[in-house]
Amino acid sequence: MATVAERTNVWAKEVLLNGCQAVAQGVKLANVDVIAAYPIRPYTEVMDALSKLIADGEFDSEYIVADSEHSQFEIVKHASSVGARAFGGSSGTGWMYGFEALVVTATDRLPPLFVVGNRALDDPGAFGVEHNDALALRDMGWLLCWASTAQEALEHVLIGYRIAEDSRVLMPMALAMDGAFLTHSQHMIKVPTQEAVNKFLPPFNLGKRVLHPDNPVSIAPQVNEDWVMELRRQNWEAARRARQVIPEVYKSFNDLFGPRYANPFFDEFMCEDAEVVLVGLGAVKMPAQTAVRRMREQGKKVGYVNLRWFRPFPTEQLRETLGRMKGVGVIDRNFAHGSPDNGGIVVQDIRSALYPLTKRPVVTDFIGGLGGRDMSIQDCIRMLEITFDAASGKQGDELVTWIGLRE
């Protein structure tokens, strides 16, 4: 474990950056070898920032302007296959355009990192955040986590590569961040030193699966009914092992950079004695935590869980934390039309995780903030109140509430 004195030397500077620029700093510090870019708001500025770093000679990486997201993602995948650390990203429908490539990146067990600047899916066009784009990965064999601040976004480029490239894992990593609220709002960002990052993140080594003339392997041949089940099982095992690797990596990060992450998978805010909590992903943490503080001032035992990791889903840990509650309100900044109760995506996993418990909290769902609509402190207070009502059986039949909907 690093001493306090050593820890003070791990930060190079503190500068004003927006979320996109913070991610670009992370990519530079990770000494990424190949970047493929294609424009779509709001993630684009990550690529803008990277191209300028390269143009100014501050960073050495191949930088390819692709002809589409599909090509962009395939370039990233194949760069990874020859052993290069590769980076891509997208938003909204751009993400969906390249989706085929995302699927095979996971089944090929390659570990590039992609940033998703969450954006509503067309039609109609909207630049604002909605989580359906990144959540579409949830069954595809990816690592998927949300940053709730720009600082976390930078740090999770480093954490993400370290987890993804671990030989026990070898899964691609998607780092999601809320469009506009995170991608384009500025914060004072602590940028680590290159030396500290080099200690934390070893060079990428794909090992015996690397595509190189010295290692003449055939990758991803046609298997048909003979082998698909065994290969899927290998993906399953990788995802299972990732649950063990993730805490190890955060411990190593905390040791080097200070105790930044008490729980790798989710942050608990005033949850210790709480009876009712909200669970959300991303930037809604800010208004939600303020709402929790205000209700605490009125003596209400409320808390907030900022769910960072969605894949692998932290089932056991959530069971422990949420299982103590009387009521859980899930904030779904997404929608799952036709799903149970016509709710969101996140609530389904949380309900399933809690179902095996003999004593279960009441779980209610909120759809809100779609297309970048603001989720205010007042909205969060209302959600906490509804969750209280639900927990005491006063909610009635409505299991899903749309928040901030124009009537």
Next chain:
Amino acid sequence: MATQLPVIDYEKIKKVHDAPLEEFYTSGHRTCQGCESAMVMRDFAKASGPRTVVTGATGCMYVANTSYLTTPWIVPWMHTQLGAGGASAVGMAAGLRALMRKGRIKKEKINVINFSGDLGAGDMGLSGVSGALQTDYDLLIILYDNESAANTDIQATGLTTYGAQTTFTPPGSKHRIMQRRWKKNVAAMLAVGHPTCRYVATASATFPALDFMNKTRKALSIGGPTFIHTFDPCPKGWDFHPRYAHELGELGVKSGIFPLYEIIDGQVVYTYDARQKGRIPVREYLEKQGRFAHLVDEDVDYIQSMVDTMWNEWDIPGVAPFKAGLSVAG
């Protein structure tokens, strides 16, 4: 007047017996008898040698070639998605360049090759091939063209010959011809659209002998992104006896329906100059294939007239469909 052609320093195979004995695409595949696309695979692998990495897009040369545990590839090979041929080559080339520059792997020339079928490189992946040809990476994209989606039971693509029967374009009692699209002119389109691409060629796997292997070597030697479009008779899809596979390729070239040429730094060099050597009637090529059995005289006449236009009226005969009225040397 034509300017001097650039000198391409490559190891030319002059006689059949001079071709390397060593195979890099060998047993383990289950392509059909008489498969000319398999010849393309074998020959480009032989010509490019062991310091090569290959991606193969989804298509018959994926499905029929690479069954799990029986790979025919001696060189490293990886599957890529149907429309990702160009991007796969760019990704590999970029990765290798970065790793060599940063001292993580040995600096050497590694050939980066993608092969994609007509459905892949000619239709779905055309944009990605175009993107690849705009880069400055050393890579070669081979479009192996058997004029159909051949592993999904022979469906028409944008490169299927006019009038051909496929399972998407069956002749019927109301419509004799369902394939009413004229074959997409991919090689010339790419050459015209990518002026910094130094080498675009068309080829037949077996006619003239050694030609495709030498074109592969030229493409890999000249540097930058390069493209070769091969013409691959397919016994299953075109409905002919496998023993005639080579002959059909030759007839396709000699009838002028598939012109053979290279475009080197923008200069057209005919491999088989149908203007000087003459063209055999296109009927002699069509009538040997079951996929054209339903054509009547007027259909054959139409195809012949289109081929005549290619060679008699285009400014760059057989290559590019412009009729500016300007004279072109050569």
